[in-house]
Every structure is written in structure tokens, then in C-alpha cells.
Amino acid sequence: MTPLLQVRGIEKRYGGRIGCIDVSFDLWPGEVMGIVGESGSGKSTLLSCLAGHQPSDKGEVIFHGRDVLKLSEAERRRLGRTDWAFVHQNPRDGLRMNVSAGGNVGERLMAVGERHYGNIRDTAEDWLQRVEINADRIDDRPRQFSGGMQQRLQIARNLVTGPKLVFMDEPTGGLDVSVQARLLDLLRGLVRRMGLSAIIVTHDLAVVRLLADRLMVMKGGHVVEQGLTDQVLDDPQHAYTQLLVSSVLQV
């Protein structure tokens, strides 16, 4: 078996400041990788470099034998609507707010050439149900949805083309805890059933405990510790990880 994604020596600097430095890891098919760290630790920078949303200064990201950082913009966009998906923290960034829920889910299908209205509609209905949105809300705009529903709609919109790799930037940020729990439950089910690989950036250790197989802890742009999630959380080695784990309030 070969890794789905090989990341080698990614580096990004903002002038003299460090975004992230020398990040390398392999992501295997079906594996969920969590990236945790405090604000400003470079985890979002890393994610947007990996997804090609901003250019990185050094390193390579190998997917299907090709360095995606060297792809042309056209190829990268095609990748971004077929094999890859990106779930934003704020659903407003990932959804078209003045297009109906069905149109939002159907956009990726139409972008890859689907031209049969009936099929698009059926697929959209199916996906709304999979993310627990009632099918009769297919013609409503996202702004008529609650925050949790918007986030679920964004997930449906991203997964509709059956991607292999999903990037998620704080997918549960800004949601209250009970909604978070349901969303996590849903995500876990989808990830397992579709055999997705995912890279999840978050500062919430509960999210990674529940979803991630493997964990990477970042501080000041560097990876300070990585390993199996339970191993890192139950037996943290690095001082910063110990601090992070002990900061969580035990209820």
C-alpha cells in the first residue's frame, strides 16, 4: 500500500515571520489525521498550503504520484472539485449563500459535467438526507438554515462527488456543544462509510479524540509531537502537549 498523500518539508514564511516550517508526514487511505495547536501555531497556514489555497515556499505534496504544488491552476481546480474537498470553518466561506441548498450541492456535479436536472436533483436530495437535512428544504437558501445545518450542508456539498481526501478547518467551530456532538457523529459515520481520508485542523481536543486516528501537535510553526491520537493524548511527551492536554477541563 502506498500513502494517499505524502507531505515533504512544507515551509511557509510571512516575510520574516514563520507560518510553518519543515512539516512532513504521510497520510494513508482511509486515515484521519488531526492537527492541533493554539491560535497562531501555523495549523491553518499548513492546511491552506496543503490544499493549494496559498503558495508554500518550500516542500512538496505528492498525491497520486504527482506534486500537486506544481500543478497548473486548471488542474488544481479540477482536483479541488473531484478528488479533494475543503470544509471551511465558517459555512459562509464554503457555501453560496444566495443559491438554494440543492444548487449548492449540485454545483460540484455540474462543474464536472453533469447536465441532467433530474439526476442532479435526486443526488442532492439523497445527500441532504445523508446529512440529516429534510429533503423538503432543498429549495431554501442557506441563510434560512441554522448554523449547524449550514455546516452540514457544506459537508454535503463537498462530499457529493465522492472525494478521496477532505480538508477540514475547524469544522465544529462556532457551534454549540450539542450541535457539535451531532455533527461529529455524522462526520465520523460519513468518513468511515465512504473510506475517506481527512486532515482536520482544530483546537478542540475532543474533536480529534473522536475523529482522528493520528495526531500532530504544532507550536510556533513547528511540529512538536506526532503519533497515534490516544497515545499522544494519554501519554503526552512534549511539554507543550502536556500543557495542552492538562488545560482541558475535565467534567
Next chain:
Amino acid sequence: MDDYNFAYLDEDTKRMIRRALLKAVAIPGYQVPFSSREMPMPYGWGTGGVQVTAACLKPDDTLKVIDQGADDTTNAVSIRKFFQRTAEVAVTERTQDATIIQTRHRIPEAPLQPGQIMVFQVPIPEPLRFLEPRETETRRMHALEDYGLMQVKLYEDIARHGEIATAYAYPVKVEDRYVMDPSPIPKFDNPKMNDSPALMLFGAGREQRIYALPPHTKVESLDFEDFPFVAGKADHPCAICGSTESYLDEIITDDAGSRMFVCSDTSYCQERSVQ
């Protein structure tokens, strides 16, 4: 007359416009930027079309100007007068006799001939504008042929109205490459652009863009397999000439709701009534 250069614009400007036109013809459907001049008329009244016409006019040309199909409405009359005064060209109302036809929002009913030039006045040349407000982004979308969003608009139409409700400025795909706004002509006229023997030029003065369809270009209206494009019109015969084939205007005749449907192409209608 001697106070004006032929067809109002100076020769350097005409050359600049012709270069843009040549590029537009070479890349059908691609929007070519040009440095649009101020014209002695307000934006929205056909400044783009007038500049394209001025750049194409020769002293032996015969000009026809229509506005919503009619030869005798304000916009058509004033532009026709403008070129009569500044270029002293012959003018006509008969489509068959014209060598250049400047139009606002219609393509004439009479079939176009090889050698004729259609000049369209375009308010907003960018078909993706109302879907994506950033010009940098729409240009990139054209460059990358990233047209999923255009289809989303048609999807929304069907979801909301049960059919593709876009009735004018209906987006087309040119030679399987560029998505183009055909200017606000009714979608009834869309099929006339496909494989047309005439050269079609589009000028947007305020937006400073020129684009073109060379003769015999493939022009397809976007649609869905199960909701194919239909070139719709009012389901009536013309009240004056009785034509069932031409595009009709609905005219309200009193306050009690009476209405009549007449040909929007006045020259076509008149010719049929005389026969």
C-alpha cells in the same frame, strides 16, 4: 460635415477599435478590452455599438439601426441621424438592403446575408457577472473554462419556476469554448446566431469590451438534457400582419386590460402588410 472626421471618431481611435475587433473575431466569444471613448450620448444608449459601427463604416455602406426591432424609436432614430450627419452614409429600414445593422436587443426576422455585419449594443458583457462580482475571478473562470456556476443559475431557474425562466440575455457557449452573453436579445433570437452567414460584433462602451462571432460560428444555448433550450415567444399571431413566426411585442391598449400582440421587427411587419 467638414467639422467631423468620417463617422465622428478620429482615425487612430478607429484603428484601435479595429484591432480589438480583429482579435475578437480571431477568438470567438472572448471579451477583448478596448479603450472606449466618450461619445456624445449617455452610457446605456449604445456607446459601444456606435463605436463599433463607426470603426466598420465605409462611405458606400448602407446602415440600418433598430431598437427592440423597431426602426422608428428614439434610440434607433438618433443613432441613424448621427451617422447620416457625421458619415453621410445611405440608410435603410430594409434588412436585406443593409450592409451594417446596429441593433439594440433584437436580431431582425429576415434572414441575414453573407457580407452583412450585425453590431450589438451590450450593457453588461460578462455572463457570469451576477453570479461572481469579481472581474479578476470571472476572467480566471473564462480562462480555465470553469463554467459550473453558469449551470447553477439555470438549475436555480428550474428549481424556482419549473423551467428555465431566463427569457433574454440567455447564455450561449461559442465553439465549445467560451460562455458568452448574447446581449439582452430575447432567447427567441438565440438560434439565429448559430451558423449565421453574417458577422456579429458586440460592443460594450461603459464596460470597455468588444467580442464577436465570425460567420458560421457554432453557438449553442446552455441547457439541461431533460430541460432542453426552447426559443419561446408569445403564442399569438401578429395583430397587424398575421405572422406566426416572428417575435411579438405585447402592447397594452387601454386601462381595461386589452392588449394586442404585434411584430417587434417593424420593417418585417410592414413588408408583410404591404404584400
